[in-house]
Amino acid sequence: STAPVNVTVTGAAGQIGYALLFRIASGQLLGADTPVKLRLLEIPQGVKAAEGTAMELDDCAFPLLRGIDIFDDPRQGFEGANIALLVGARPRGKGMERGDLLEANGGIFKPQGEAINAGAADDIRVLVVGNPANTNALIAQNHAPDVPAERFTAMTRLDHNRALTQLAKKLDVSINDIKKLTIWGNHSATQYPDLFHAEVNGANAAQAVNDQAWLENDFIPTVAKRGAAIIEARGASSAASAANAAIDHVHDWVNGTPEGDWTSAAIPSDGSYGVPEGLISSFPVVSRNGRWEIVQGLEIDEFSRSRIDASVQELVEERDTVRKLGLV
Numbered sequence: 001s002t003a004p005v006n007v008t009v010t011g012a013a014g015q016i017g018y019a020l021l022f023r024i025a026s027g028q029l030l031g032a033d034t035p036v037k038l039r040l041l042e043i044p045q046g047v048k049a050a051e052g053t054a055m056e057l058d059d060c061a062f063p064l065l066r067g068i069d070i071f072d073d074p075r076q077g078f079e080g081a082n083i084a085l086l087v088g089a090r091p092r093g094k095g096m097e098r099g100d101l102l103e104a105n106g107g108i109f110k111p112q113g114e115a116i117n118a119g120a121a122d123d124i125r126v127l128v129v130g131n132p133a134n135t136n137a138l139i140a141q142n143h144a145p146d147v148p149a150e151r152f153t154a155m156t157r158l159d160h161n162r163a164l165t166q167l168a169k170k171l172d173v174s175i176n177d178i179k180k181l182t183i184w185g186n187h188s189a190t191q192y193p194d195l196f197h198a199e200v201n202g203a204n205a206a207q208a209v210n211d212q213a214w215l216e217n218d219f220i221p222t223v224a225k226r227g228a229a230i231i232e233a234r235g236a237s238s239a240a241s242a243a244n245a246a247i248d249h250v251h252d253w254v255n256g257t258p259e260g261d262w263t264s265a266a267i268p269s270d271g272s273y274g275v276p277e278g279l280i281s282s283f284p285v286v287s288r289n290g291r292w293e294i295v296q297g298l299e300i301d302e303f304s305r306s307r308i309d310a311s312v313q314e315l316v317e318e319r320d321t322v323r324k325l326g327l328v
């Protein structure tokens with residue numbers, strides 16, 4: 001039998017944590033043959049609630065779950081971690097400027113990056129979910145100089161999945177009929193969900209839609225503002241769908257993406273598509289041999305170019321802000 005994989009989840013007592021942990025423990029993250037050990041990292045005020053969640057995990061008697069440990073110290077939380085899901089973050093408070101938000105999150109993601117550098121396993125893979133996810137990932141990465149930069153990623157898979165369903169509904173097709181959709185840029189309202197390279201039953205998706213007004217005024221804003229619409233309807237932010245996307249991201253990273261398709265993930269740019277090297281930006285990606293690769297050679301027309309540039313510009317500004325704060 002295989003050795004258990006150590007999965008660290010931060011913000012384990014939060015609402016995404018609650019939706020995520022049971023799916024990891026049931027085998028949906030890594031597959032039905034891979035046992036897991038959970039390492040739950042919380043702040044001291046969150047530890048008791050995490051203990052309650054751990055009791056419920058025990059009560060599921062998951063055959064693949066080989067242990068649960070709870071920590072409020074990042075050094076311990078990331079010790080031996082093979083996979084780290086960084087979910088806990090500082091939410092934007094009333095009257096908080098973007099700079100304040102980035103600074104507050106620097107106080108979380110800097111020590112977590114240092115702890116990953118100090119004690120995580122050699123094959124550590126990091127997915128940042130906590131917002132502002134791309135720049136939080138950049139901060140953590142900068143404090144883990146001994147870990148290959150490509151191991152730090154941020155989540156745009158929820159945006160990707162949202163876009164899949166919006167398109168499937170518009171064309172009255174199934175999710176399985178859609179391939180090669182892309183989210184570009186930042187996980188924020190500036191993100192660009194791209195249908196110009198997507199395929200529906202082998203045909204170009206933008207042509208199949210054949211409705212530029214819908215694409216610009218309905219599809220793109222619906223996907224980009226979906227988080228706010230969920231809060232408005234549910235009275236709480238996306239949780240189960242965010243957890244589902246985190247499972248999808250790590251599952252594909254470890255197990256590979258299907259031939260003839262790609263997905264979206266925010267990964268360190270190598271300069272592809274004019275995205276400044278080092279920025280953690282969302283791209284069309286495939287996973288091969290346990291590594292994300294950016295899909296190359298797509299023609300970017302003027303419309304897509306301006307949308308990608310706008311979102312990347314926001315990432316540049318976030319990076320410049322955290323640079324000034326000495327966080328990267």
Ligand code: NAX
Pocket residue numbers: 010011012013014015016017041042043045046087088089090091108128129130131132133155156158159187227237238239242
């Ligand atoms: P909750 O407020 O329910 O839970 C957050 C948890 O993190 C709390 O239990 C808190 O105690 C803990 N925490 C705070 N600081 C910590 C630290 N330094 N170490 C360990 N734990 C810490 O938020 P939830 O709804 O679970 O959302 C978590 C994050 O996901 C938020 O930043 C949210 O904005 C972000 N999201 C990201 C999405 C994405 O697509 N990338 C979508 C969903 C979600 O909005």
